[in-house]
Amino acid sequence: MKxxxxxxxxxxxxxxxxxxxxxxxxxxxxxxxxxxxxxxxxYAIWEKMQAILDKKFKExxxxxxxxxxxxxxxxxxxxxxxxxxFAPEVAWVTMGGSKELEERLCIRPTSETMxxxxxxxxxxxxxxxPLLYNQWCNVLRWEKETRPFLRSREFLWQEGHTxxxxxxxxxxxxxxxMDVYKWFHHEILAIPSITGLKTDKExxxxxxxTLTNEALxxxxxxxxxxxxxxxxxxxxxxxxxxxxxxxxxxxxxxxTSWGTTTRMIGGLIxxxxxxxxxxxxxxxxxxxxxxxxxxxxxxxxxLSEKINKELSENNIISYIDKTDKTPGFKFxxxxxxxxxxxxxxGLRNLENNEIxxxxxxxxxKINQNININIxxxxxxxxxxxxxxxxxxxxxxxNELTFEARNLEEVKKIINTQPGFIxxxxxxxxxxxxxxxxxxGIKSRCILEHEKPLTGKCVVCGENAxxxxxxxxxx
RNA sequence: CGGGAAAUAGCACAACUUGGUAGUGCACUUGGUUUGGGACCAAGGGGUUGCAGGUUCAAAUCCUGUUUUCCCGACCA
Numbered sequence: 257m258k259x260x261x262x263x264x265x266x267x268x269x270x271x272x273x274x275x276x277x278x279x280x281x282x283x284x285x286x287x288x289x290x291x292x293x294x295x296x297x298x299y300a301i302w303e304k305m306q307a308i309l310d311k312k313f314k315e316x317x318x319x320x321x322x323x324x325x326x327x328x329x330x331x332x333x334x335x336x337x338x339x340x341x342f343a344p345e346v347a348w349v350t351m352g353g354s355k356e357l358e359e360r361l362c363i364r365p366t367s368e369t370m371x372x373x374x375x376x377x378x379x380x381x382x383x384x385x386p387l388l389y390n391q392w393c394n395v396l397r398w399e400k401e402t403r404p405f406l407r408s409r410e411f412l413w414q415e416g417h418t419x420x421x422x423x424x425x426x427x428x429x430x431x432x433x434m435d436v437y438k439w440f441h442h443e444i445l446a447i448p449s450i451t452g453l454k455t456d457k458e459x460x461x462x463x464x465x466t467l468t469n470e471a472l473x474x475x476x477x478x479x480x481x482x483x484x485x486x487x488x489x490x491x492x493x494x495x496x497x498x499x500x501x502x503x504x505x506x507x508x509x510x511x512t513s514w515g516t517t518t519r520m521i522g523g524l525i526x527x528x529x530x531x532x533x534x535x536x537x538x539x540x541x542x543x544x545x546x547x548x549x550x551x552x553x554x555x556x557x558x559l560s561e562k563i564n565k566e567l568s569e570n571n572i573i574s575y576i577d578k579t580d581k582t583p584g585f586k587f588x589x590x591x592x593x594x595x596x597x598x599x600x601x602g603l604r605n606l607e608n609n610e611i612x613x614x615x616x617x618x619x620x621k622i623n624q625n626i627n628i629n630i631x632x633x634x635x636x637x638x639x640x641x642x643x644x645x646x647x648x649x650x651x652x653x654n655e656l657t658f659e660a661r662n663l664e665e666v667k668k669i670i671n672t673q674p675g676f677i678x679x680x681x682x683x684x685x686x687x688x689x690x691x692x693x694x695x696g697i698k699s700r701c702i703l704e705h706e707k708p709l710t711g712k713c714v715v716c717g718e719n720a721x722x723x724x725x726x727x728x729x730x
Numbered sequence: 731c732g733g734g735a736a737a738u739a740g741c742a743c744a745a746c747u748u749g750g751u752a753g754u755g756c757a758c759u760u761g762g763u764u765u766g767g768g769a770c771c772a773a774g775g776g777g778u779u780g781c782a783g784g785u786u787c788a789a790a791u792c793c794u795g796u797u798u799u800c801c802c803g804a805c806c807a
Contacts, residue, residue, distance in 0.1 A: 270801075285798075285799070
């Protein structure tokens with residue numbers, strides 16, 4: 257029986273999304289607009305994302321720090337593009353007492369300013385460089401329209417801020433971290449993102465250029481899923497971050513920043529989940545296996561304990577559902593919560609010398625002889641699920657990736673089924689804005705290594721500079 | 731921030747039009763029987779109707795404001 261609380265994905269995608277968030281107890285609304293209470297099930301996913309990324313960052317030499325939540329106004333204003341880019345979304349702090357603050361403070365929308373201010377006094381020589389810092393924190397951006405995880409006003413993220421003695425090294429870092437995100441999406445989240453360069457219009461305010469990972473949701477809307485920015489000397493010159501190089505000359509340092517957020521939890525839902533609720537790839541699932549004993553027979557319980565112990569001792573996160581619910585209830589609950597694999601053990605199984613494995617992603621039930629190597633079998637099955645989920649998401653993305661050779665084709669595609677639209681672009685802002693007039697289509701990224709389709713801009717017909725992926729964004 | 735809809739127990743809703751002691755289902759508690767796809771019987775607990783004002787003898791119901799949510803635009807991770 258279907259969970260009546262969840263609207264069908266094909267009937268109302270937006271409603272389905274919030275229904276899954278609520279039904280799987282990932283987050284709950286609060287009385288502050290756009291600020292959600294992240295519940296244990298949701299936070300567990302974030303903790304796992306943190307653990308995996310943090311380990312990777314540290315392997316690459318990064319260390320964690322924590323900068324202040326509040327930023328003084330004059331500091332915020334030093335880099336003009338950053339101010340302009342974030343001005344409408346920044347929240348300013350007023351104190352409850354009668355005394356006015358001598359200087360206004362804002363709540364960080366991002367921390368380039370605090371890191372740059374810190375670097376300005378701590379970077380003196382090329383010997384101090386590079387500094388590879390990262391922080392896990394919350395930021396605040398006063399968005400107009402909000403959705404749980406996808407666009408909340410307060411959200412959790414990591415922001416890496418690195419500073420280097422040479423342009424080459426900083427650019428290498430920018431690429432390297434983009435590759436980390438790509439790896440994370442493909443290998444861990446099973447989300448086939450595409451990587452490319454943001455146009456000037458879409459790049460981070462204050463960046464020389466922005467690399468981005470773009471993912472396509474089940475409904476064909478795209479989601480920016482991790483960005484890496486090369487700043488060159490823009491911030492270092494605005495904040496006076498100078499160091500003495502090997503030639504004993506003063507030089508502005510080269511910076512990068514890169515981040516990914518709790519938005520990815522929303523991405524996981526919108527790429528993989530279904531009408532029964534959450535579906536999680538095994539590598540990001542906080543709980544990978546649930547064992548459901550059916551009935552109170554001693555042998556059933558003993559076998560459940562034995563399997564749970566063996567799995568738990570071998571790095572598989574499993575648990576036994578010992579609650580007093582009926583099996584059907586337990587099945588449904590495991591499904592709505594997205595537990596990748598379910599093991600069902602009952603007397604009927606024991607009589608036939610078998611146990612039942614049920615995949616969350618396909619609902620397939622597999623009966624296996626009780627004497628197989630269960631640990632190996634589960635390990636392999638989890639890997640298969642992970643792989644299949646990626647393949648399924650890739651297939652869906654490819655089905656929703658289109659090519660357009662002129663504006664008519666663009667319009668036809670977007671009005672039939674939104675998705676990634678590959679089309680040539682001349683590089684002008686005018687043409688980008690004209691695309692936006694069609695259902696709000698935006699450039700997602702410039703494909704750096706692909707040649708234009710026709711060589712002519714899809715809007716103006718002039719010579720095309722780039723092949724661009726366009727789409728509707730969250 | 732513009733245009734529309736909504737808010738009543740943990741959840742889904744009824745009562746509102748025509749003002750008169752706030753109800754149903756699921757969930758929850760206790761006891762028992764059950765257990766292979768959201769069990770059954772019995773007994774119980776839970777709400778100053780989002781918040782703040784106003785009208786009235788009397789407000790969930792009428793009026794004003796406000797907050798939050800959803801949908802459609804503009805802005806964005």
